[in-house]
Amino acid sequence: MRSTSENPPTALARTALELAAAHDSAATHRLYRELHAHPELSGAEHRTAARVRAALRAEGIDCTEGVGGTGVVGVLANGPGRTVLVRADMDALPVAEDSGLPYASTVDGVMHACGHDAHTAMLVGTAQALARGRRHWSGTVVLVAQPAEETGAGALAMRDDGLHRRFPLPDVLLAQHVSAGPIGLVAHVEGPVLAASASIDVVVHGRGGHGSRPDTTTDPIVIGAAIVGRLQSIVAREIAPRETAVVTVGRFHAGTANNVIPATAELGLTVRSTSRECQARILAAVQRIVRAECEAAGATAAPDIRVVKSMPATVNDARVARNVAAVHTRMFGGDRIVDPGPAMGSEDFSELALLPNGQTRPYHYWFLPSTPLAVWNAAPGRSPMARFGNVPSAHSPDFAPDPAVLDHGVAAMTGAVLAELAIDPVKR
Known part of the structure; x- marks a missing residue:
């Protein structure tokens, strides 16, 4: 990390925003629209995986395909330091789309109703931001594009296929997920976040x-x-x-x-x-x-x-949650950081935190509300919770995140990665 006299979290936030702003936003948006228009069900993410592989290799990132089926793993090594694993899921759902988007699904009965297309595009955007800003950080970033999250089989398949034997062992794991709620917020929860x-x-x-x-x-x-x-x-x-x-x-x-x-x-x-x-x-x-x-x-x-x-339950590590939330607070402002408490949805992300020796690495999983403000403001209900139940949510045929969440997500993940790489491995 570059030397500075600024407060460390403030310097991290400034660097993260600079790196995220320098990534190719137009390419990230193009990739998102392409993935949304061509969704693939769990275990069949061949086209998606190929696009991820090509994008990572274009940035000079060492890339391996076919991990756990259609999984892709990129390793961005940049000198000594910690190892951070960043995960995005790739699969779509057997849902017929009714969003009216100009880039709506072209596959009958299949759509990205849970935002995994956005997660994948954000992963590629984050990889690009970090690869082009290597002089600002040191360490290793493992970029995981995971198949079959919706069936609960993808993380286990990648782990069983040697994810932690064939690639650098992570010190910490990070993931984010779009959700209903007014765009621009970041939702962090310490401890149990998903059931x-x-x-x-x-x-x-x-x-x-x-x-x-x-x-x-x-x-x-x-x-x-x-x-x-x-x-x-x-x-x-x-x-x-x-x-x-x-x-x-x-x-x-x-x-x-x-x-x-x-x-x-x-x-x-x-x-x-x-x-x-x-x-x-x-x-x-x-x-x-x-x-x-x-x-x-x-x-x-x-x-x-x-x-x-x-x-399994997804239980965020308190230290990592506080560390990432602190940087996000400085990046986006304290009024943009919320704690909604645990949700009863489920994820297989935590399976990736289990190492071959039985130890578990700490991880943090947060949400990016992505409802367009016009849709949110027009929704019935006087309270946020009332409105939350009246806007399109994940797994519904009209779920349509605001594309602006892509740049927001690249910035959020870039900041989280830098925050964890900056921790002294001797003192942690």
Whole structure:
């Protein structure tokens, strides 16, 4: 880092803004529009990965493709110092776009409804800013374009493919995510920021028959309905009020005709909480309740209970969160830094923090509200929370972040990287 008589966080902020302003903003915006128009589902991000690889290599960054499937890893080595890993996710969702954008998805039934196109463009923009400003910092930046975040498989796939054996081990990991909310803010949370989640499939086994003779059947729909009702008592009666948890039955399929009692019923659940311990209690309660209701109703066989997807809680390191937030405060102003508290969404980013030796590296994950101000100001509601529920959010077909968030995100990530590289490795 260049020598200066300024307060260190202030000098970092000034340098970060200078580097971000010097990156090729027009190219970042072009890349974003291209990625948005050509979304790719989890595990199939071939075109996206190729664009990332080409952009990183154009800046002289050593780049490896095909990590964990379609993942891309760039290593920007610039002398001695710490190693910072920066991650962006690349995959889109099976959602039909209804945004009306001129660069809307050209792929039927697929769109970037969660902003991963923006994250990828910001990663490339940040890489460019750091590569062109090498004289201002020292250390190593590992740039990770990750596949399959939406399925919860991408981070594990990259880790299992040797991410931390084949590339420099990170001292700290950083990631950011666009969200609903007025553009220009940066949302930092210390500690739990995203929930652990599990998707559970349940099959209840009964005995089918004619709807006019329920006495000759074992109705799996009635059993399933009892399970749905009973599951709601887990959070209300088994989880301490100080903890945050959600149990939702999002899928209940049974039967093919109005006058036929089916032989099976299928339920799909999502379970979310902000701690490993709470999640374990909920999962145990779900299994206990499902089995007990089936036994009580005389089900013809034990239920099938299968966890089909899970993600750990995302828990920000307090030191890293404070360090990055301090630099962002000086970059953007204290009135632009907010703490919204933890959300019940889930991420697989924290999987990248686990090293082969079992140790976990500290990380920080923050949000960039990206709702255009005109849309935000026109939304119904007197309070920010009321408006938040009335603007397009992630995973909706009309989610359309303000493109201005791209330059904002490049600046935010550049500042975060410089803040962590500047820490004395002996004193940390």
